[in-house]
Amino acid sequence: MKLGVFTVLFSQKPFEEALDYIASKGLDAIELGTGAYPGNAHCDPAALLADEGKLKAFKQAVDSRGLTISALSCHANPLHPQKAIAKEADDIIRLTVELAQRLEVPVVNTFSGCPGDHEDAKYPNWPVAPWPNDFQEILDWQWTNKVIPYWTETGKFASDRGVKFGLELHGGFSVHTPATLLRLREAAGEVIGANLDPSHMWWQGIDPVQAVHILGREGAIHHFHAKDTTIDPINVNKHGVTDMQSYSLMLDRAWQFRTVGYGHDLKVWADILSALRLVGYDYVVSIEHEDGLMSIDEGFTKAVNNLQQILIKEPVGEMWWV
Template identity: 25%
Template sequence: MKLGFLTACLPGRSLEEIVRWASQHHFEALEVAAWPDLGNRPFTATHVKAEGFGEEDADRVRRLFDEHDLTLSSLAFYDNNLHPDPDERRGVNDHVMALIDVAALVGCPTVGTFVGRDPGMSVAENLRAAEKLFPRLVDHAGERGVKLVIENCVMEGWHPDGYPGNLAYSPELWEWMFDLGLFLNYDPSHLLWMGIDPVEAVRPYVDKVAHAQAKDIQIFPEKRNRYGWPGIAVGREDPWDVGWWRYRVPGLGQVDWVRVVDVLYEGGFDGVLSVEHEDPVWGGSEARIETGLEVAHRTLRPLIVA
């Protein structure tokens, strides 16, 4: 297993700058943000541009990672593949297809995305729509020797009432995904606030975990007692402000990282555990984000066999 991080936490830096910093601070891998230019959206970045990416670009990226002894573990584009607007949906799908080609060129094993959801349809209706849509993406990935990985993020902000906006939030839905040829980018933090034991949930499915993310979560039960599971209902100006939990870097929340890493090893996982930094306490400036990444490194590094 290798320890890395997702580059989206440093949107203002170039890939070259991030690779150099990661190597100097003893990370071993990077999950590289590869969103298209979407304007000012939180937790997105473009450190690899799919448009016009060719052999020369691939050579440059490979040399950059080789020179710093880093692994490029995944290309990250987490967006709604079931977007209710047909044009938006098509754009997301096409970008996933383009990133599969980029991954094949640079020798990157995975591309990460979401299933997503049309919030105006039931879960069952969305699943039937996804069963028609995803085979094209999965087949293209298979032809190029790449795995499509789905993060189990709930994406509650995509639903007007704070319900799941990404249909990958439970083992029941993982099994459905696996039947389509999709793999899991396992993040234990989302399971914890859903009331699911992240260790026992993943234990039967480690062989389907092609990539893993390390994000922690801090839960405030007294606030949940007020708002309930869906979160703030009255005056919820920010769709992502649930009000009773917040993300933290590993070591500052309630995920049991000893158990998480242990179950991954026990199940035979030998891929990359990638820190996803969305911690509001250690955010706001690049210096604080760097400190957050260092806290995560100090937490996880002793648990991972060198």
């Protein structure tokens, strides 16, 4: 496995300065935001695709520092019921796929999106309970009319260009659990896989190790984020795991994101990485730092130091003891 970072963390730094800093920490890979929620501070697909010279210089800047690009990320809602918002998301997803093809990056990370509850809806509707039965009807309508058709078509667009999608399993979107990811993968093909982030598993009550097994046995993990979560044992009883309070209200929230090792100890993280190796994932572990208690540099550095202790890097080789 290789250790990387989602570089939106360093959007305030010029691109090459950010690359130098990342390389100085001993990392192997970068994941780049190309628009939508992550922004495109370091990687503007339209500009790079329009200028071959810029594209070559961009790639050289990465290669010269011994880094690789693990994924291009454009998290957005291409199923948004407001057509202008959906089109903007779809446009950046397709541009990102085209750039990934040119840069020979195998994965584009994004969200599945979430539709409304009918054709004229204005806002997304995320059903989370099977009763009253209205919610089941909404869910069936969404998957039949929006989720599966969109990702079948868009998946083919990516597959034709040698690119896979890593859909982040994230609350608020149609694909948010291993089961919903596998449902879409079965319908739209193996181009669909997970950008698996343990932090979103923990707050939903899912054991990330088991999520790795469920998805990994199907070859459905295309990328991996390293981010932690802590659940407050008192606040969760008041607000539940679907706590709608702002992330800034850390003292009162039921759960919050932490840097690696500050929500779960390194034995838990070692179990996750071992499970990834067990199911055949030997790609990049990409740090995503969203810890409200730590600065960018400190949170990132602690995540690097913690993961370097437990990352499994070398090929297995023969079992010499049998």
